[in-house]
Amino acid sequence: xxxxxxxxxxxxxxKGRAFFVLIGLLISATTIVxxxxxxxxxxxxxxxxxxxxGANILILPKxxxxxxxxxxxxxxxxxxxxxxxxxxxxxxxxxxxxxxxxAAVGPILLGPVVVNGHRLHMAGVDxxxxxxxxxxxxxxxxxxxxxxxxxxxxxxxxxxLTPGDxxxxxxxxxxxxGVIEKTGSQDDGLIFVPLPLAxxxxxxxxxxxxxxxxxxxxxxxxxxxxxxxxxxxxxxNVMAIEQVVKGRMETLNHFERFSYGISVLVLxxxxxxxxxxxxxxxxxxxxxxxxxxxxxxxxxxIIKTILLESGxxxxxxxxxxxxTGFLATKIIVHFFSGGHGAQVLxxxxxxxxxxxLSLTVGLIASTYPAIMASRLDPNEALRAL
Amino acid sequence: MGMIIAENISKKYGDxxxxxxxxxxxxFSIGSGEFVSIMGESGSGKxxxxxxxxxxxxxxxxxxxxxxxxxxxxxxxxxxxFRRKYMGFxxxxxxxxxxxxxxxxxxxxxATIKEKKSKKRAMAKDALSLVGLSDKANRLPxxxxxxxxxxxxxxxxxxxxxxxxxxxxxxxxxxxxxxRSIMELIKRLNRDGMTVVMVTHNHEYATYGxxxxxxxxxxxx
Ligand SMILES: Nc1ncnc2c1ncn2[C@@H]1O[C@H](COP(=O)(O)OP(=O)(O)OP(=O)(O)O)[C@@H](O)[C@H]1O
Ligand SMILES: [Mg+2]
Numbered sequence: 001x002x003x004x005x006x007x008x009x010x011x012x013x014x015k016g017r018a019f020f021v022l023i024g025l026l027i028s029a030t031t032i033v034x035x036x037x038x039x040x041x042x043x044x045x046x047x048x049x050x051x052x053x054g055a056n057i058l059i060l061p062k063x064x065x066x067x068x069x070x071x072x073x074x075x076x077x078x079x080x081x082x083x084x085x086x087x088x089x090x091x092x093x094x095x096x097x098x099x100x101x102x103a104a105v106g107p108i109l110l111g112p113v114v115v116n117g118h119r120l121h122m123a124g125v126d127x128x129x130x131x132x133x134x135x136x137x138x139x140x141x142x143x144x145x146x147x148x149x150x151x152x153x154x155x156x157x158x159x160x161l162t163p164g165d166x167x168x169x170x171x172x173x174x175x176x177x178g179v180i181e182k183t184g185s186q187d188d189g190l191i192f193v194p195l196p197l198a199x200x201x202x203x204x205x206x207x208x209x210x211x212x213x214x215x216x217x218x219x220x221x222x223x224x225x226x227x228x229x230x231x232x233x234x235x236x237n238v239m240a241i242e243q244v245v246k247g248r249m250e251t252l253n254h255f256e257r258f259s260y261g262i263s264v265l266v267l268x269x270x271x272x273x274x275x276x277x278x279x280x281x282x283x284x285x286x287x288x289x290x291x292x293x294x295x296x297x298x299x300x301x302i303i304k305t306i307l308l309e310s311g312x313x314x315x316x317x318x319x320x321x322x323x324t325g326f327l328a329t330k331i332i333v334h335f336f337s338g339g340h341g342a343q344v345l346x347x348x349x350x351x352x353x354x355x356x357l358s359l360t361v362g363l364i365a366s367t368y369p370a371i372m373a374s375r376l377d378p379n380e381a382l383r384a385l
Numbered sequence: 386m387g388m389i390i391a392e393n394i395s396k397k398y399g400d401x402x403x404x405x406x407x408x409x410x411x412x413f414s415i416g417s418g419e420f421v422s423i424m425g426e427s428g429s430g431k432x433x434x435x436x437x438x439x440x441x442x443x444x445x446x447x448x449x450x451x452x453x454x455x456x457x458x459x460x461x462x463x464x465x466x467f468r469r470k471y472m473g474f475x476x477x478x479x480x481x482x483x484x485x486x487x488x489x490x491x492x493x494x495x496a497t498i499k500e501k502k503s504k505k506r507a508m509a510k511d512a513l514s515l516v517g518l519s520d521k522a523n524r525l526p527x528x529x530x531x532x533x534x535x536x537x538x539x540x541x542x543x544x545x546x547x548x549x550x551x552x553x554x555x556x557x558x559x560x561x562x563x564x565r566s567i568m569e570l571i572k573r574l575n576r577d578g579m580t581v582v583m584v585t586h587n588h589e590y591a592t593y594g595x596x597x598x599x600x601x602x603x604x605x606x
Binding site for chain 1: 436439441442461462465466467468469470472474476480482483484485489492493494495496497502505509525541
C-alpha cells in the first residue's frame with residue numbers, strides 16, 4: 001500500500017471523475033496534434049508542390065529598362081538585349097549557401113528575329129528545364145530535344161503555324177514542334193528555341209540576357225535567396241517574381257497562427273475542465289481526505305496522492321491524444337488530397353511533446369485543488385458527512 | 386507513550402448566537418497504559434474531547450501535552466507525523482474508504498511509511514485476523530456488514546500497533562456477543578501496553594477500562 005496504490009484504486013473504482021479529466025485533456029491534446037500535424041503536412045505539401053509554381057527569381061543585367069519589360073508587360077521595342085550576362089556566371093548560383101533549395105536555373109537569351117518578314121522576339125531557353133520553370137505550360141505537340149521551336153500561342157496564330165510546319169528564322173529553317181496554349185503572359189508572344197541555337201542565330205555565343213531561378217523553399221525566405229544570388233553575381237540585378245506561392249505561404253502562415261491560437265484556447269479550456277473536475281473531486285472526497293489526514297498523511301502526501309492521480313490521467317490523455325490526433329490527421333489529409341497529399345508520419349518527438357504537454361497542463365490544473373485538499377482541517381473534514 | 390495532560394481545555398464551535406461550547410474548561414490526565422472510558426449523553430462533547438486528545442481538533446483555549454509535547458503548538462504536518470507514529474483511530478462512523486478493499490483500508494496508515502510491500506501485507510493480515518476478518522480481506526466496504534466494518538476500522542487503527550488507541554463507540558453497531566469480543570480484544574491490546582481512550586454509552590463496556598471520565602454538557606463530573 002502506497003500513495004500510488006491509493007491513486008490507482010481511486011481511478012480504477014471511480015471512473016466517472018477520471019473520465020471527465022481524461023476527456024478534457026484528450027480533446028485538447030487531439031485538437032492540438034491535429035492542428036500542428038496539419039500545418040506540418042501543409043508545409044511539406046507546399047515544399048513538394050513548389051516546383052509547380054515555376055521560376056520565382058529573375059537574374060537580369062543591371063539595366064533599368066529590363067526590370068519593367070518583363071513580368072507581364074510587353075517586351076516590344078525594349079532593348080533588353082542591350083546588356084547581357086555571361087552564361088558561366090549563372091554557375092555561381094550553385095555555390096550559394098542555400099544552393100540545395102535551387103531546383104533549376106534557366107538561362108534565357110532574348111533577341112529580335114525576322115520571320116516571314118515580321119519582326120518578332122525569340123527566346124533561347126534550356127528545353128530540359130521547362131518542366132520545372134514553366135510547369136503550367138500546356139503544349140500542343142512536343143518539346144523538341146535539340147532542334148526545333150516552340151511557339152507562343154499568339155505568335156503561332158499570327159504566323160498561322162501549327163506543329164509540323166516549318167518556317168525561316170533569320171535564314172535558319174526550323175520546324176514547329178509545339179505550340180503553347182494561351183498562358184496570358186509574355187510567353188504567348190515569344191518563339192522558343194534551344195539556347196545554343198538562339199546564341200548561334202543572334203551571334204551571341206556564351207551570352208544570355210537573363211536567367212530564371214526556381215527556388216523551392218518554405219524555410220528560407222525568397223528575399224534571402226535573392227540576396228545570396230545577388231552576392232554571388234555582383235554584375236546582375238536579382239529580383240523575386242511575386243507569385244502565387246507567396247499567397248499560398250501567407251494563407252499557410254495565417255492558418256498556422258490560427259492553429260496556435262486555437263491550440264492555446266483548447267489548452268485553456270482543457271485545463272479549466274481539469275480544474276473544475278478536480279475541485280469537485282476534492283469536495284466529494286472531503287471525508288476521505290480527513291481520514292487520510294487522521295492516519296498521519298502530511299500535506300505533501302495528500303498533494304502527492306492527488307497529483308499522482310491527475311498525472312496518470314493526463315499521461316494517458318497525452319498518449320491517447322497523440323494517437324487519435326495522428327489518425328485523424330491521416331484521415332483528414334487523405335480525405336482532402338485524395339491520397340496524393342503529404343505523408344503524415346509518426347513523429348516520436350511530437351508524441352513525447354504531446355505527452356509532456358498533457359502532463360504539464362493536467363498537473364498544473366490540479367495543483368490548486370490538491371493544495372486545497374491538503375489544507376483541509378481533519379476534524380472539519382470528518383464532520384462533512 | 387508517556388502521560389496525556391489536558392489543561393483547561395475548552396472548545397467552542399461557531400460564533401455569536403449559534404456558538405456551541407462543546408467542551409468547557411476541562412483538565413485531566415491519562416497515564417501511560419491506562420484504559421479510560423469516556424461516558425456521557427449524546428451531545429455532551431465526548432467526540433470533541435476525543436478528537437482534541439487525538440491531535441485532530443485544536444481547542445479554543447487550553448493545552449494538550451502528550452509525552453511532553455505541546456501538541457497544538459506543532460505545525461499541521463508535525464501533528465500529522467505525531468498521529469502517524471502514536472495514534473490509532475476508530476471513528477464513530479468507521480470512515481472506511483469506499484474504493485479500497487478491506488485489506489487496503491487496513492493498510493492505509495502504512496501508506497506513508499517506508500516499508501516493504503510484503504511486510505505491509507503481513508501487518509494488515511495480522512490485524513485482520515485479530516478482528517476475525519481474514520477471509521474478507523479482498524472485499525469492498527459496502528460488501529460487508531456494519532459490524533464487520535466496525536472491526537475493519539479497529540484493525541486499521543491498530544495495524545501499526547500505535548501506543549495510543551482512540552476509539553469513538555467502537556461497539557456501537559455490534560450485537561452484545563461481538564461487542565464483548567471486541568472489548569476483549571481492546572482489553573488485550575491494553576494489557577500488551579497500548580493506552581486506550583474509548584467513548585462509550587454502554588456501562589458494561591465501560592467496566593473493561595480502569596477508569597471512567599464522565600462528561601455532561603462539556604464538563605467533567
Ligand atoms: N464541527 C462542529 N461544528 C459545530 N458544532 C459541533 C461540531 N462538532 C460538534 N459540535 C457540537 O458540539 C456538541 C458536542 O458534540 P460531540 O460530537 O462532541 O458530542 P458527543 O458527545 O460525541 O455526542 P454523540 O454521543 O451523539 O456522539 C454538540 O452540540 C454538537 O452539535
Ligand atoms: Mg460522538
